[in-house]
Amino acid sequence: MHQDGYEDKIKFFGIGKTQHQSSLSNWTNGNNTSVCMDISPENLVWNDWNANQRDLFILDYQGNLISQQNISSGLPNNLQNTLLNLIEQIPNDQIQGDMNSDGGINVLDIVLISNLIFANEYSEIGDVNTDGILNILDIVILVNTIIGD
């Protein structure tokens, strides 16, 4: 999923126990995933989550539990689809018209939209008036926004 450009939409965590820390490198070698150790023998996080060995928890972007599944017998077939569906639910907080995602509306965004219009291409972010068409009206709105600022 990281290869598909979802690395900023999904975060993986591994949670082990300090009693097994001698084997920690099995999880940390060759990846940059967050790997944590719950303090044994209490294992408070494991207990709070009611987790068992090889349990996989999926939370949505609001922290709600979507599934808890033991994967000792392998990953569920629908795992990727489940994650993709959850990613689609994440609200897009990009500013309408902010083509270069720099957090503001300026002349650079107008240039980028103009290029798309000339190339007869569409951009949902550039379609400021959300009429389904990228055209001069979107540029007029952006110019007014900039002048108004």
Add this chain to the structure above:
Amino acid sequence: MKFFLFFLITASMLFSNFEYNLIDNNSSSPTFNQEVGPQLLNTNQVTVHYFGHFN
């Protein structure tokens, strides 16, 4: 009685907070040696948590 117990367990699962504060022990991770947990993320992200014995 069984129904009550089922309701109680289900409700406790639904309303429990799935959070933790643990130190990231992966030296290759961008959050190495920092506290991590789903509630500490700055951005809206789906999170996946795998519990295991490092084997």
